[in-house]
Amino acid sequence: MAQMVEISDVVDPRVDDFRDLSRADRRPDRPGGRGLVIAEGVVVVERLLASPYPVRALFGVRRRVEELAEATAGLDVPAYVADADVMARVVGFHLNRGVLAVADRTSVIDPVELIGRSRRLAVLEGIGDHENLGALFRNAAALGVDGVLLGAGCSDPLYRRSVRVSMGHVLRVPFAHLDSWPADLKLLRDEGFRVAALTPRGDSKRLREAELDEGKVAVLLGSEGPGLTDEAIEAADVAVRIPMAEGVDSLNVATAGAITFHALSGTW
Structure with a gap:
């Protein structure tokens, strides 16, 4: 030893x-x-x-x-x-x-490389809370997401608290940074991905109706509280919501991510 x-x-x-x-x-x-x-x-x-x-x-x-x-x-x-x-x-x-x-840290992964070898991706905007970020990586690892793309306003996934909350899974789920936001979502479409923006907006599709288990899909998740920016939602291909009981307007972002990641697998 x-x-x-x-x-x-x-x-x-x-x-x-x-x-x-x-x-x-x-x-x-x-x-x-x-x-x-x-x-x-x-x-x-x-x-x-x-x-x-x-x-x-x-x-x-x-x-x-x-x-x-x-x-x-x-x-x-x-x-x-x-x-x-x-x-x-x-x-x-x-x-x-x-x-x-x-x-020590390793070299940064090129987003085009990560996108090119993936079929299921999480794309994050404004996830500044280290615990939410760690929980999202843990959920991604558990539910078969191939990698995570970090857009504007995201915290460092290798910060100690994120590593701890992820139970170390942030060390095995590959991630890359999107420097031009939300313009870099085009990189996903160039590789045949459909981008689904998760939002509680009433005009969005119900999760079961969005057919996220078909083809290459990237799930776009926003910050706790304000959620995704209008610019990010408009840059997506489809807006998707998780139906909730009356009087509840949103879920913790890591919880919402877990439900949606499970839908990507087609096993629900």
């Missing part, structure tokens, strides 16, 4: 990658940001180890690091071990899951 290294000094520079994550866990283009991929807990760390992201080190209490012995077999990186108090003082908060791993 990875070589265990005891850490007893809170200021030991060998664990700087894990230091003060409440402030330092940021995108590389933001103040203080190092832009590392950070996994929390045994299950998510295992998924990071199995992902394309190059792992730099692990850090945890001995019991949790030992649980990863099989997953770290042959891994030539340090596994720093400390007691829970030292770990909390390094990280900046008490970590119930007991183990972290950090990795």
Whole structure:
């Protein structure tokens, strides 16, 4: 397994990658940001180890690091071990899951490449909440979506909270950025995709009537609260809604995504 290294000094520079994550866990283009991929807990760390992201080190209490012995077999990186108090003082908060791993980011996927090898895609606009973003990736992985395209206003899917909420599935579901929004939706049509915009508007088609299980389909999902912009809906091929009980006007975006992703599979 990875070589265990005891850490007893809170200021030991060998664990700087894990230091003060409440402030330092940021995108590389933001103040203080190092832009590392950070996994929390045994299950998510295992998924990071199995992902394309190059792992730099692990850090945890001995019991949790030992649980990863099989997953770290042959891994030539340090596994720093400390007691829970030292770990909390390094990280900046008490970590119930007991183990972290950090990795470098990989090169960004070209959206044309991702679109070209996919049949089912989620396209997101304005998903700024890291937990919603992580939940959407988890749902995409569970329900057979091939990838995620990030449009305007989306948060970083590799932020620690998104990785955690996704249960590490953001590390295996490929994603790409659409830089020209919503003009880049044309890239989908060029590859034969039908773009379905999810909206509660009364003039939209009911989900069961939209035939989303046929052909190549991209589901367009918007932010919590305001939803999709008018420009995004107008750029789609069809507007689709999930019928709801009277008095309820919307669903959490991750929940709405899960229902729609399931409809794409044609198994409902």
